[in-house]
Amino acid sequence: MLALWATPRTVSTAFERMMIERDDHLVLDEPWSRAYYFGPDRVSDRYGLTFPESTYAAVEAGVVAAGADGTPVFVKDMAYHAAPGITDDALAAMNHTFLIRDPLAALSSLHRRWPDFTDDEAGYEGQRALFDRVIALTGEVPAVVDSDALVADPERVVAAWCERVGIDHRPESLHWAAGMRPEWQLWRDWYENAAASTGFAAPAGRARIVDPPERVGSLLDACEHAVAPLRHHAIT
Numbered sequence: 072m073l074a075l076w077a078t079p080r081t082v083s084t085a086f087e088r089m090m091i092e093r094d095d096h097l098v099l100d101e102p103w104s105r106a107y108y109f110g111p112d113r114v115s116d117r118y119g120l121t122f123p124e125s126t127y128a129a130v131e132a133g134v135v136a137a138g139a140d141g142t143p144v145f146v147k148d149m150a151y152h153a154a155p156g157i158t159d160d161a162l163a164a165m166n167h168t169f170l171i172r173d174p175l176a177a178l179s180s181l182h183r184r185w186p187d188f189t190d191d192e193a194g195y196e197g198q199r200a201l202f203d204r205v206i207a208l209t210g211e212v213p214a215v216v217d218s219d220a221l222v223a224d225p226e227r228v229v230a231a232w233c234e235r236v237g238i239d240h241r242p243e244s245l246h247w248a249a250g251m252r253p254e255w256q257l258w259r260d261w262y263e264n265a266a267a268s269t270g271f272a273a274p275a276g277r278a279r280i281v282d283p284p285e286r287v288g289s290l291l292d293a294c295e296h297a298v299a300p301l302r303h304h305a306i307t
Contacts, residue, residue: 076150077170078194080180081218084265087147092244096145100254103152106130127156151197167213174294178287199297217305225271246270
């Protein structure tokens, strides 16, 4: 089972779309978001809707069961969704990748969509917590992909990642047909860019951010501190 742990606004859905295009893994989209936002033991009260069946235990059991018959599974999620409830047993059974991005760019993009995002929803502390847990459990540093390097040179970075996690590289999976996927219905409003994409690409018209919103600026130091060890291990 391959697990991709991201922070928001890191092209994680494009990465997932590449894995769908490979057509050799069962792809699960953000299963722990159901527990974090909608389950009876939810961490966030952002949404009023409740899915009574989406406890952390039930979500984990469903993910584990998806690969119980030997089916290769790829699961993409925000690390902060899973961190409060995922067990060490589940983590130990996965082959992990952490997808990172410069906090100034990621948080500025998140702020445009969710100006009221919480410290937890910024995602960096939860990602660092899972990264440290994985190392403690396995004794090995997991794969780390920097999204800026990924969109700049997807062929090279994806080839290196495939070698790192032990799957064959399929260059044809770097391009796909645009369109909203059925796996994306819960968060379709967030996946418009991914649905319009046909491959990895940096956002058009990206400008250097020189005056971030106060909310973003207040978190930069903490997020930079959290991501620094991951950045040190990113595929180059």
